[in-house]
Amino acid sequence: MPYLVDIDPIAFSIGPVAVHWYGIMYLIAFAAFWWLGERRRRAGRLPVGPTAFSDLAFYGMIGVILGGRVGYMLFYATPELLADPLSLFRIWEGGMSFHGGLLGVLVAMWYWSRRNGMHFFDVMDFVAPLVPIGLGTGRLGNFIGGELWGRHTDLPWGMIFPRAIDTAGHSIEQLKAMAAAGQLAAEARHPSQLYQMLLEGVLLFCILYFVSMKPKPRYLVSGLFALFYGLFRFGVEFVREPDAQLGYLAWGWLTMGQILSLPLILLGVVLLLASRSAPTLQPRVVADPVPGKKS
Template sequence: MMIHPQYDPVALALGPVEVHWYGLMYLLAFAAAYGLAWYRSTKRDNWTTDMVSDLVFYGALGVILGGRVGYVLFYQFGELLQNPAYLFKVWEGGMSFHGGMIGVLLGMLYFARKYKKTPFQVLDFIVPCVPTGLLFGRIGNYINGELWGRVSDGGYNWLTYFPQAAPFDVQQLQANPQLQELMVEVNGQYLLPRHPSQLYEAFAEGLLLFLFLWWYSSKPRPRMAVTAVFLLGYGISRFIIEFFRQPDADQGFVLLGWLTKGQMLSAPMIIIGFALLIYAYKRGIYDWGKQAAY
């Protein structure tokens, strides 16, 4: 088993200027999205590099604003009611994928209106570029030692001791004394083996989803289908991996004694994605290829 190395959160320091790993992951995510979208624009009619620049800008704005607002509304609403200024305390951290997704959707709707395209023409074009951002984001979570997984007695070689989870490990030991045999002492801290769920998510929601979406969207598909597959792929991956991820301490299980907030927010994505996929193939409208509708 591994011990999380507790990386310095600052990736690069140039005098008073500090570049944090998580900020660097965002930069890499936006750069990858731009590069991939630029490449896709060379393979599609009615798309230009200027459009791609605008598209990525609105998407980045949606991720940052929507991610922060979504985190506060979905996970820290009580704190917001007590202190509305908490919404603007971005230096304290806190981003939500589902909030970021809503922010990106609003940005894409504005882009579609500006360039006189349908919303799904825009979404089908850009969503294959999104999973790389999820990949970098989850790697950033792992580097920061946050959003760790649940305790496991499975003995898998990749289980990880997270020093950042020490207070929670002690609490779990007090509630479940049988975990004593799994606990180890590291620099005076008592730790339990946990799933590195950040890496599970990086692999499933990031790498695998990207590879599948890139392949799927490389051939003519009905309008809405690519977006539907993204919703299905992310929703299913997130729902499953939540069984290995430690629920947020201030949230716990929100329904039925086992459903987490992440699963509750992902379930509608699965339902909507499935319905959209059926509807897309039933309509059979193609934006490119031999059956393209002009």
């Protein structure tokens, strides 16, 4: 019997303030990024002090939020943006794009790299293994919120997402009863959010973290991130429901997510080839300068 996904998107409330699970997922992602990144920095994998690393984490957070929102509006909601430019700022209505967030992070890391005199791809090789945790928690947030569901399926792990069907005025309790009676079996869909959580979150993290445990040539870790994320996202799009406002863009199956993933796959291949003759950044522990002391 297909499971009906009915999880309260609000984790808890403090007076009039409701804390959503999706926001908690972002906090977990940023906390994990900082904690794991600081551990790797202390091991000498990023030759800067803790203050500079804190700046990197802050810039990355801003890049994710701004880039994710702007990217979504440009890639997936252009007509809405042109008709109402202020919709760009209505983040509470939902709408974040990974590819836009990635571009935001790239810009933020480029700026940080210039300020700190480091090679851009040495920084990206350090950052890449920290990103999948956020990708995984983000997809879990999508699942809890019952959004970005997959296409219809008759596989035994198919799930029913109330927001994906015409409820026709039925309450959630009525929908549960209908699901238990098997009346909604035809509405079962792939839990594509969980597929992405496992592939782009868990598996991608394991690959990148294992590879980067020891210093690797410049471009290698970034290239693996771009290649595998692009491949995972391109593949999952075959079972993920395309955005309603866009649908399929060509051939009855090509989606915007797949189009945006192709450049990542190509970039990954190029970076992996470039890594074959690139230098390797050696570990070097750096502390913040002592105030008033000349170096």
